[in-house]
Amino acid sequence: MREHLVDAGGRSLRLRVLTLALAPFGAACIVATPWTLTSLTDVDGALEPLVARVALAALLALVGLLCTAGIWAYTSVYVTRLRRHGDWAKVTTQGLLWPRERRLSLAMLHPAQSYEGRLFIPGEALLNTPFRTIAVTGWRLPLLVDDQSPVMDSAGLDALLRQGARLRQTGE
Numbered sequence: 386m387r388e389h390l391v392d393a394g395g396r397s398l399r400l401r402v403l404t405l406a407l408a409p410f411g412a413a414c415i416v417a418t419p420w421t422l423t424s425l426t427d428v429d430g431a432l433e434p435l436v437a438r439v440a441l442a443a444l445l446a447l448v449g450l451l452c453t454a455g456i457w458a459y460t461s462v463y464v465t466r467l468r469r470h471g472d473w474a475k476v477t478t479q480g481l482l483w484p485r486e487r488r489l490s491l492a493m494l495h496p497a498q499s500y501e502g503r504l505f506i507p508g509e510a511l512l513n514t515p516f517r518t519i520a521v522t523g524w525r526l527p528l529l530v531d532d533q534s535p536v537m538d539s540a541g542l543d544a545l546l547r548q549g550a551r552l553r554q555t556g557e
Contacts, residue, residue, distance in 0.1 A: 388468065388469040388538070388541055388545075389466075389468050389536060389538075390467045390468065390469060390536075390537075390538045390541045390542045390545065391464055391466060391467040391530055391534050391536060391537055391538070391542065392465070392466050392534060392535060392536035393463075393464065393465045393466070393531055393534045393535070394534065394535040394536065395535070396531055396533070396534060396535070397463070397465040397479055397484075400459075400460065400463060400479055401479070403456070404456050404460055404479070404481060407452045407453075407455075407456045408452065408453055408456055408457075408481065410452055411448070411449045411450070411451070411452025411453035411454075411456070412449065412453060413449070414445045414446070414448045414449030414452065415445070415446060415449035415450065415453065417445055417449075418442045418445045418446045418449065419442075421438060421441050421442040421445055422438050422439065422442040423438075425437075425438050425441065456481070457481050458526060459479075459529075460478070460479040460480055460481050461478055461479075461480065461481070461485075461526070462478060462526045462527065462528050462529045463478055463479040463529050463531070464476060464477070464478060464528050464529060464530045464531075465477050465478065465479050465484055467530070467542070469491075469541070469545050470488075472490065472491050472492075472548075472552065473488055473489065473490060473491065474488075474489050474490075474491060474494060474545060475487070475488055475489075476488075476489055476528065478528070489521065490549075490552070491545060491546075491548050491549035491552055492522070492549050492552035492553045493521050493522040493523070493549070494519055494520075494521060494522075494545070494546055494549040495519065495520035495521070495522070495546070495549070495550075496519075496520075496546050496547075496550065497517040497518060497519045497530070497542070497543075497546060498517060498518050498527075499515070499516075499517045499532070500515065500516055500517065500518070501513075501515055502514035502515045502516050502532075514531070514533065515532040515533065516529055516530060516531050516532055517529075517530045517532060518530070519546070530542070
């Protein structure tokens with residue numbers, strides 16, 4: 386039995402473009418942190434006060450870490466493809482530099498949590514990105530499945546997760 390349940394298609398391409406922008410920006414912030422701490426000068430060429438340099442360096446380091454570590458974590462769990470192969474699932478995640486494919490036993494996959502993914506910003510447009518998370522035995526972070534993927538077989542995915550629960554109960 387072979388089933389194609391999720392394929393993010395062009396949505397993963399948009400994430401790849403975002404990754405290619407955020408990761409280098411974050412790396413540049415991290416690289417600029419020591420210089421800011423030791424060499425930042427004011428308009429007259431004198432070193433800025435130590436408190437100002439430390440504060441700016443800390444801000445640069447924080448932004449850099451959030452951009453690089455955040456996009457790395459997100460791309461490592463964002464599902465671009467999920468296919469069923471009998472009692473196994475082939476899961477392809479975005480990956481920071483290139484996609485990564487894993488073969489997971491259905492028993493490792495736990496029931497999904499669904500989220501509306503709505504963000505209201507006063508005076509701005511509504512952001513609507515529904516998604517679900519699938520916990521994987523032995524992983525710290527769950528898989529993230531975009532419910533707006535061009536190929537999204539919700540019923541098939543639910544059936545796959547139910548079979549995984551049955552396999553866990555029977556101990557197979």
